[in-house]
Amino acid sequence: MAISMGKGSVGVLTGVFIASLAVVVAVLLLRTYNLPELKVAWKGKGAPRIELEEDEREQLYEALKAFPRLFNSSLVEYELVGEYSHLFNVQGSDNSLLPYMLIAHLDVVPATPEGWDLPPFSGEEKEGYIYGRGSLDDKNRVIGILQGLEFLFKRGYKPRRSFYIGLGHDEEIGGRHGAKEIVKTLETRNVKLEFLLDEGFEVLDGVIYGTKRPIALIGVTEKGTITLNLTVHSPPGHSSMPPRESRIGILSAALSRLEQDQMPNRFGKGPEGAMFEQLADEFYFPLNIVMANLWLFGPLVSRILQRTPSGNALVRTTTALTIFNAGIKSNVIPQTARATVNFRIHPAETVNEVLKAMNTTIMDDRVIPSSDVPFFDPPSISPHDEETFGYQTVKRSITDVFLVEPVAPGVSIGNTASIYKFRALVIKDEDLSRFHGINERISKEGIETVVQFYFQLIQNSDTDIVPVQSHLEL
Ligand SMILES: CC/C=C\C/C=C\C/C=C\C/C=C\C/C=C\C/C=C\CCC(=O)O
Ligand SMILES: N[C@@H](Cc1ccccc1)C(=O)O
Ligand SMILES: [Zn+2]
Ligand SMILES: [Zn+2]
Incomplete structure (x- = not known):
């Protein structure tokens, strides 16, 4: 039986030529920032840790047997990491090749049945x-x-190059216990990776306005991110004697200013400009000319792009108000x-710049x-070069x-803290609202x-040479 419950023994891989992508991932996942001169407290409190009961563990292992060959292969070592995340090491035949890693997440954002054609946890067709x-995100x-x-x-396939599969359980809340523990596990074993693939982009069919045919984008970077809780405190009281300004009023005014006063349009200051230029031939006339000459038409394109949520x-750095809470009783001042x-955060900006701008916009110490x-x-x-x-x-x-789509590097708008980002799905414009939205669905051909x-x-990872594009270059 190839399932080992504890720490599996992974041979120490000694590739010397290629930088450790695992370290890059670790840095992305683990780094924290000092937030000088800004009033941001790093709380860092997680939920209390719980241990799996023995019968729960049994149940979990039963479920995993849905993949009998995988779990019975002598080439596969499996372990549970961070209590609910899964790490697989698939042993290749050639130890001189650096391993790669495929990661995905098991957790999802919440959903209530409201507005869905079929219940969100039914899996109905x-x-x-x-x-x-x-x-779509990310069980496929x-x-x-x-x-x-x-x-x-x-x-009967026997991989030549070893690889890892990491399945995280808490990606949607930052991956603190899943991805981070997987990274730590690999680091202690001194694992170096040739590449790492996560979610992030897709084959976009009609998503980019004015394009002639579906375009596959591989995310080679992504936007930065920061999530802040904004709180206004002061003593409660009887609603018959309200203060001139309520906590709700103060906070709403601040939030309204944040929403009105969006961060500036930075189109062309980051790698997104190059993405459009590379894809210029994919646009219908006259947009092909426009995209090939962003030095001239950049300002025009940037204004057109900002009209749709995805563009x-x-x-720009987007500002999304996502949670709002206040009040418990109609006659109590909260x-x-x-x-x-x-x-x-747009690639041309930083966390600190965003925080500074936010403080300036809110301008309220309360x-x-x-x-x-x-x-x-x-x-x-x-x-992402030829080599x-x-x-x-x-x-x-x-x-x-x-078969025929052009493939280009892109900037992922979602956060994955990974090296390359691609989901092998064709996404149409109308599908964008399904991510974290209602009626999330996948076609049977899609899966x-x-x-x-x-x-x-x-x-393909087992081939020797850097693959050369044959049937596709334009
Ligand atoms: C004119 C528009 C030009 C380009 C479009 C740009 C971006 C939109 C394209 C694809 C976006 C697809 C899905 C976005 C949803 C999720 C982001 C991906 C990963 C986030 C990770 C997660 O939430 O788990
Ligand atoms: N991947 C999720 C959750 C996430 C947010 C921010 C950082 C890391 C993960 C998202 O982009 O919404
Ligand atoms: Zn996801
Ligand atoms: Zn998500």
């Missing part, structure tokens, strides 16, 4: 689509990776009003900011599966494609 929270990739490998084993996300604001989830500056750009094995292997796997993608990726 309608007209060829399976509905459910997580079907969990299933795709595991099932892709399962089917490869079924065909706007590309051109003691506390509290709101949460989630910023996604509004106290604090943060209890990870935050980071926009990360550096992962290599980069990881990028080229992902790219080739995309063209193998989707098949995801499995095929990992099927290809695992095999």
Whole structure:
């Protein structure tokens, strides 16, 4: 039985030529910032830790047997990390090759049935689509990776290059126990990686206005992020004697200023400009000319982009008010009003710049900011030239599966703190609202494609040479 419950023994890999991507990931996931001169308290309190009961552990292992070949293969070492996250090491035949890593997350954001055509946790099917929270984000990739490998084993495939699979359980709240513990585990074993692939971008069909055909984007960087709680405190009292300004009033005014006074449009100051330039030929006339000449048309394009939520996300640091809480009784002046604001930081800006701008906009000492989830500056750009094995292997796997789409590097608007970001799904404009929204769903062909993608990726990772694009360059 290849399932080992404790720490599996992973051979120490001694690749010397390539920088440790694991360390990069660790840095992205672990770093915290000092927030000088700004009133931000790092709280960092997590929920109380609980241990799994023995019968729960049994139940968990039963469920995992859904992939019999994977769990019975002598090539696979499996362990539970951070209590609910899963780490697999698939042993390749050639130890001179650096391993790679595929990661995905099991957790989802909440959903209530309101507005859904089918209940969000039913997994029910309608007209060829399976509905459910997580079907796009990110369970299709969990299933795709595991099932892709399962089917490869079924065909007798023995990987040449070793690889890891990491399935986190708390990504949507920052990955503190899952991804972070997985990184720590790999670090203590001195594991170095050739590349790492997570979620982040897709094959975009009609999402980018004016494009002629679907375009696959591989995320090579992403926006920075910070989430702040804004709190206004003061003693409660009887509603018959209200203070001139209430906590709710003070906080609402601050939030309204934040929403009105968005961060500036920075289009072209980050890598998003290059993304459009590279894709210029993919646009219909005259947009192809426009995109190829952003030095001239940049300001025009930036104004057009900011009109839609997804385009706007590309051109500026976004300010999203996501939680608002105050009051418990209709005749009691509340003691506390509290709101949460989630910023996604444009690559040309930093956490500190955003905090400074926010303080200037709010201009009210009674509004106290604090943060209890990870935050980071926009990360550096992962290599994606002709020589980069990881990028080229992902790219080739995309063209193998989707056949004709152009593939280009992009800036992911969601946060993943990873090296390369791609979901093997075709996304249309109308699908954007399904992420963290209602009627999240995946087509049956879609889930098949995801499995095929990992099927290809695992095999392509075992080839010798940096794959050369044949059928696709324009
Ligand atoms: C004109 C618009 C130009 C380009 C469009 C840019 C961005 C929109 C394209 C694709 C976005 C697709 C999905 C966004 C949703 C999620 C972000 C990805 C990962 C976040 C991680 C997570 O929430 O678990
Ligand atoms: N990936 C999720 C949750 C997350 C946010 C911020 C940092 C890390 C993870 C998102 O982009 O919304
Ligand atoms: Zn996700
Ligand atoms: Zn998500």
